[in-house]
Amino acid sequence: MTVPNTPAGSTPGPDPFAAPPHPSQQPSLPERTPLGPELRIGAIITAVGVLLGGVLGLLWLWLAPRIGYQVSGNRILYRDPEGEELIGAVGVFATLGLALGLVTALAAFLWTRARGGGIAVAVGLALGGLLGSLGGWQLGIRLGPTADLRAHALAVGDGGRFDGPLELSAHGALLVWPMTAMIALLALSATFGKREPDRPPYWAMPPQAPQPPQPPQSPQFPADRG
Template sequence: MTVPNTPPDPADAAPADAVPAPNAARDPYALPPGPDLVNGKPRPAEPVAQRLLPELRIGAATVLACLVLGVVMGALWAWLAPKVPLVVDGNKILYGDPEGEQRAGADSVFVLIGLGMGIVTALGAFLVTRKRGGGIAVAVGLAVGGLLASVGAWGLGRWLGPGRDLVAEARRVGNGGHFQADIDLGAYGAVLAWPMAAMVLLLALSAAFGKREEDPPPYWVPGPPAADAGAPAPGPAPAAPAPAPVEDRREG
């Protein structure tokens, strides 16, 4: 006979060292039970050089692509930049257009080409590395590569443009002859147009269309059950025993 509301027998309680069921819910934020073992020994840490190698490859490829486009930029600048006309008057070299703004126009053309190259390189780098989530190597590669390419385009354009030896050119054309002065940058800050445009566009594209990481579930949502490795699949849960009948004692 069982009396109602009787506390359970301590002998029937589960022992303290009982192993929980394998399908019991576990905290998704709990630490693993032990280190990852390989053949009974802790797994060795991955070398730093091996982890940095993919990033270095991406950064180097970005810089190389910028340098190749820098050659194109130098050729375009030498072709499109306005030239300063000069005229030989006896033993003097005079401006053919004293009020012209060809020097400022050369700076403007260089900046516009640099902005275009920055947009092209940033868009290409973003599309190529979007699946892997970009990375600091892409940004550093664009900044360093854009700056080096701009400086290289500056030097290449001066080399491809008109000669820098004005006296030799004046002697070649003779008295009353016309020739063009070399192209050069009056504002050295123009070499920053490419890297600045690339960095701004890359930041905007990453913020708007970059890869998103899934947020972890709230702490109150239990995670999926984690089955132990090598443990047999849990079978169906046993049916709960039927409650024992309670005898009703009534005084006759």
């Protein structure tokens, strides 16, 4: 039935007296991830990285080779002029950073695997690894021998020997930990990460019920205004 004074082919507007649609029939909006849990996870991972920086500093102090000096008269000489202690100290620091990067990435992945990870995990690993490397570097230097070679030489006297301070001659080693953690997290997420369930093939899907035939619509004629 056509509303009077309605041109043919036009669609009537919405009925203002119609009941609102049921909430179950309304399109659902995608749920937003709460910001609080994401920040908490990132802060925890960062804090763990900072704490492990102390472990890095102690291990570096214990394992890294040091330059040896000896006092001869009023001169301070190298015990081994061709030694490679500087390169060895950098290598030990980079190796420890590599190991800590792998450990922290694996632990963070296993902890957050059920929830699907998130950007907070990656940021926490990168920031925690960088801060841990900086903290371990400074801790190893401060706990090691003094950098004042003259004072140390006066303390041991003529003919005495002493070890020089720890030095990180290549500061790029500070990035080994965060970069290793990021690469390991990416590899773990791509290999063992949470995935959406695959859609079953078309032959395994249940058949759809046939749609009832629609009744033919009667043609609409313009209302007679006479």
